[in-house]
Amino acid sequence: MQANTNKTVFGILIAVSMVHLLNDTIQSIVPAIFPIIKESLSLSYSQLGLIAFALNVTASVLQPAVGLYSDRKPQPYLLPLGVVATLIGVIGMAFAFGFWTMLGSAILVGIGxxxxxxxxxxVAYLAAGARRGLAQSIFQVGGNAGQALAPIMTALIFVPLVNLELFGLPYWQQSLCLFKSIQQNGIGAI
Structure with a gap:
C-alpha cells in the first residue's frame, strides 16, 4: 500500500504555523520591550542598537547556512534544537542583569x-502535498500573526508586569538584585 503524497496534512501545517507564530512573536517582542530594557538595565541607545543588530543578523544571515547544511545532511534534531535555543535565549533575557547577558540572550534567540x-x-513543504502555495501561506500566516501580536502583548502583558511590586520593590529589580548577589557572592549568598 502506497501513501498518498499529494494529500495535504492540515494538522501538521497548523501546528508548524502555530510554532511559527510563537517564534516570530518572541523575536518581535525584543525590540518592543526596548524601553523596558533600557530603563531596567540602564542601557544606552547604542547598546540597544547592538542588541537589535545582533538579533536580526543572527536570525537572518544564518538561515541560508542552516538550510544548506540540513539539505546536504538532513538533521531531524535541528528543529527542536532551534526551539530550545530560543527558549534559553528568552530565559536569559528574563534574568539578564546587564548589556552582555542581554546581548548573548538576543543572539541565542536569533540563532534559534x-x-x-x-x-x-x-516541514510545511512535506505536509503540503499538492497544495504547496496554500501550505506556504498557512505557514506564513503564523509568522506574520506573531509579528503583529508582539506589540500588543508588550502593551498588555510586559509593561504591566514591570510595574508589579513585592515587598516594595519591582520584580525586575528583585531579580537584578538576586543575580548581582549571585554574581558577586556565589550561590551560597541566597
Whole structure:
C-alpha cells in the first residue's frame, strides 16, 4: 500500500504555523520591550542598537547556512534544537542583569530563529502535498500573526508586569538584585 503524497496534512501545517507564530512573536517582542530594557538595565541607545543588530543578523544571515547544511545532511534534531535555543535565549533575557547577558540572550534567540525557519519550512513543504502555495501561506500566516501580536502583548502583558511590586520593590529589580548577589557572592549568598 502506497501513501498518498499529494494529500495535504492540515494538522501538521497548523501546528508548524502555530510554532511559527510563537517564534516570530518572541523575536518581535525584543525590540518592543526596548524601553523596558533600557530603563531596567540602564542601557544606552547604542547598546540597544547592538542588541537589535545582533538579533536580526543572527536570525537572518544564518538561515541560508542552516538550510544548506540540513539539505546536504538532513538533521531531524535541528528543529527542536532551534526551539530550545530560543527558549534559553528568552530565559536569559528574563534574568539578564546587564548589556552582555542581554546581548548573548538576543543572539541565542536569533540563532534559534535562524535554525527554526528553514527546518519548519521543510516541514510545511512535506505536509503540503499538492497544495504547496496554500501550505506556504498557512505557514506564513503564523509568522506574520506573531509579528503583529508582539506589540500588543508588550502593551498588555510586559509593561504591566514591570510595574508589579513585592515587598516594595519591582520584580525586575528583585531579580537584578538576586543575580548581582549571585554574581558577586556565589550561590551560597541566597
Amino acid at each position: 530563529s535562524s535554525i527554526f525557519h528553514p527546518e519548519s519550512a521543510k
